Amino acid sequence: xxxxxxxxxxxxxxxxxxxxxxxxxxxxxxxxxxxxxxxxxxxxxxxxxxxxxxxxxxxxxxxxxxxxxxxxxxxxxxxxxxxxxxxxxxxxxxxxxxxxxxxxxxxxxxxxxxxxxxxxxxxxxxxxxxxxxxxxxxxxxxxxxxxxxxxxxxxxxxxxxxxxxxxxxxxxxxxxxxxxx
Amino acid sequence: xxxxxxxxxxxxxxxxxxxxxxxxxxxxxxxxxxxxxxxxxxxxxxxxxxxxxxxxxxxxxxxxxxxxxxxxxxxxxxxxxxxxxxxxxxxxxxxxxxxxxxxxxxxxxxxxxxxxxxxxxxxxxxxxxxxxxxxxxxxxxxxxxxxxxxxxxxxxxxxxxxxxxxxxxxxxxxxxxxxxxxxxxxxxxxxxxxxxxxxxxxxxxxxxxxxxxxxxxxxxxxxxxxxxxxxxxxxxxxxxxxxxxxxxxxxxxxxxxxxxxxxxxxxxxxxxxxxxxxxxxxxxxxxxxxxxxxxxxxxxxxxxxxxxxxxxxxxxxxxxxxxxxxxxxxxxxxxxxxxxxxxxxxxxxxxxxxxxxxxxxxxxxxxxxxxxxxxxxxxxxxxxxxxxxxxxxxxxxxxxxxxxxxxxxxxxxxxxxxxxxxxx
Numbered sequence: 229x230x231x232x233x234x235x236x237x238x239x240x241x242x243x244x245x246x247x248x249x250x251x252x253x254x255x256x257x258x259x260x261x262x263x264x265x266x267x268x269x270x271x272x273x274x275x276x277x278x279x280x281x282x283x284x285x286x287x288x289x290x291x292x293x294x295x296x297x298x299x300x301x302x303x304x305x306x307x308x309x310x311x312x313x314x315x316x317x318x319x320x321x322x323x324x325x326x327x328x329x330x331x332x333x334x335x336x337x338x339x340x341x342x343x344x345x346x347x348x349x350x351x352x353x354x355x356x357x358x359x360x361x362x363x364x365x366x367x368x369x370x371x372x373x374x375x376x377x378x379x380x381x382x383x384x385x386x387x388x389x390x391x392x393x394x395x396x397x398x399x400x401x402x403x404x405x406x407x408x409x
Numbered sequence: 410x411x412x413x414x415x416x417x418x419x420x421x422x423x424x425x426x427x428x429x430x431x432x433x434x435x436x437x438x439x440x441x442x443x444x445x446x447x448x449x450x451x452x453x454x455x456x457x458x459x460x461x462x463x464x465x466x467x468x469x470x471x472x473x474x475x476x477x478x479x480x481x482x483x484x485x486x487x488x489x490x491x492x493x494x495x496x497x498x499x500x501x502x503x504x505x506x507x508x509x510x511x512x513x514x515x516x517x518x519x520x521x522x523x524x525x526x527x528x529x530x531x532x533x534x535x536x537x538x539x540x541x542x543x544x545x546x547x548x549x550x551x552x553x554x555x556x557x558x559x560x561x562x563x564x565x566x567x568x569x570x571x572x573x574x575x576x577x578x579x580x581x582x583x584x585x586x587x588x589x590x591x592x593x594x595x596x597x598x599x600x601x602x603x604x605x606x607x608x609x610x611x612x613x614x615x616x617x618x619x620x621x622x623x624x625x626x627x628x629x630x631x632x633x634x635x636x637x638x639x640x641x642x643x644x645x646x647x648x649x650x651x652x653x654x655x656x657x658x659x660x661x662x663x664x665x666x667x668x669x670x671x672x673x674x675x676x677x678x679x680x681x682x683x684x685x686x687x688x689x690x691x692x693x694x695x696x697x698x699x700x701x702x703x704x705x706x707x708x709x710x711x712x713x714x715x716x717x718x719x720x721x722x723x724x725x726x727x728x729x730x731x732x733x734x735x736x737x738x739x740x741x742x743x744x745x746x747x748x749x750x751x752x753x754x755x756x757x758x759x760x761x762x763x764x765x766x767x768x769x770x771x772x773x774x775x776x777x778x779x780x781x782x783x784x785x786x787x788x789x790x791x792x793x794x795x796x797x798x799x800x801x802x803x804x805x806x807x808x809x810x811x812x813x814x815x816x817x818x819x820x821x822x823x824x825x826x827x828x829x830x831x832x833x
Contacts, residue, residue, distance in 0.1 A: 271448050
């Protein structure tokens with residue numbers, strides 16, 4: 229058993245009055261400082277000031293495109309297979325360009341079922357699905373609106389980073405590290 | 410005017426003062442707590458975009474509490490259950506009746522006193538009424554017919570009774586010095602000077618009594634270091650079974666009690682309506698100067714605040730796109746209007762001067778303002794302490810009350826007696 233020694237109090241600490249005054253000074257200092265200089269207040273005035281999101285936040289998905297504008301997705305079902313929440317539903321069709329075999333006819337994500345684990349992004353061999361929209365607040369009054377279809381995933385708004393002042397230095401704009409340099 | 414009507418008007422004014430101060434105190438509590446803890450505090454409720462830095466929130470609170478469903482649980486003892494909030498609120502409202510807000514205006518028939526009730530046993534009346542606070546809590550605890558309420562009520566009443574004693578004894582020392590029970594006389598006594606330079610306030614004449622009274626007052630009004638009756642974060646208090654307006658009665662009673670206790674403290678120890686180094690006759694002679702100073706203060710303050718609000722207006726326009734952005738403008742115009750009005754009155758006053766009747770009334774107004782300022786400051790002290798000190802444990806509370814405060818109060822009486830005998 230460890231005995232933590234109680235610090236012995238001096239006489240002015242024992243009568244408690246001077247310590248009260250000291251404590252009062254501390255709180256008054258905070259009060260005055262926060263009235264005149266609002267810099268130290270931690271409260272975030274959401275939604276007027278957007279909350280700074282970490283760039284690596286796993287937010288709403290999006291599907292990426294090739295240079296010619298067609299979706300990168302080849303409908304390989306990797307993401308649908310790996311999804312622990314069974315929220316991805318893909319219907320494939322034959323791709324007309326002769327370069328890849330398949331393309332998605334339907335690509336639906338039920339965002340209400342999604343657990344935002346990010347396995348789909350890891351599983352994707354084509355870098356076709358990403359969770360980098362920064363769209364963390366997805367609101368609607370209707371259940372159907374939460375099933376995101378192919379069109380929305382390709383074009384949906386909010387694909388820009390919500391860059392924050394605090395995290396600006398570590399955005400993905402940094403060039404990737406390469407081996408052998 | 411008949412005396413009854415005058416008394417009624419006075420009572421209404423005092424009640425209005427107390428209720429407004431309760432609202433302001435709730436605002437102090439939230440906003441002050443927020444700033445002390447490095448938060449922003451309430452700033453969302455608005456009326457046409459005007460948020461008054463969160464002062465609209467208490468109004469919203471009241472509306473919510475009024476329109477909330479009133480639930481009387483089936484198992485309560487109905488009579489006591491309904492009596493308790495009434496008693497609690499009454500006890501908080503009654504003592505202000507004998508508090509003097511300004512010096513007596515000379516005139517026929519004893520003049521006009523700024524007290525609702527001119528009792529010659531004022532302080533005894535206050536002690537008597539405030540002891541009834543225990544009944545409100547006991548009734549609530551017993552009437553709720555619930556073991557936790559019951560325990561809470563018992564705890565609260567035990568605390569209040571033990572601190573009542575210390576409070577009464579601490580006042581005894583003050584009474585020995587002042588030699589009167591009438592509050593206005595006490596305040597008038599404090600107008601003199603101590604050793605030629607210090608205002609003869611109770612806090613300088615009887616420092617131990619002041620500290621004891623303050624401590625006991627905290628316990629009496631169930632404020633933080635002694636807020637075991639309520640203990641919102643840990644323990645169940647006496648008002649668990651209450652809802653809506655009945656709960657609000659306890660709530661308003663608590664804040665009203667703060668106002669009462671600060672008024673008593675101001676009257677007994679901080680010189681009441683006395684302005685330091687400015688006794689009433691001097692003030693009445695120089696009422697013109699006092700008015701001019703007040704108006705000048707209004708002008709300067711109005712201009713300064715108009716500038717500040719103008720700055721703030723820019724920031725609001727950056728932050729908001731809805732109607733909230735106009736608030737800075739509204740306040741800027743208000744401050745400027747106050748400055749202009751004060752300036753106009755000031756200039757008009759230079760032409761006209763003050764009549765003798767006018768100077769009397771001006772002196773009274775200045776004293777009322779002084780008294781209210783003191784009460785607000787002391788009330789703020791209550792809130793300040795709440796967000797500084799941790800809560801006492803129950804045994805610590807009892808031992809502080811019985812083993813420290815009561816002996817100290819008796820010691821204070823003894824010392825005061827000796828000194829009074831020595832001084833003669």
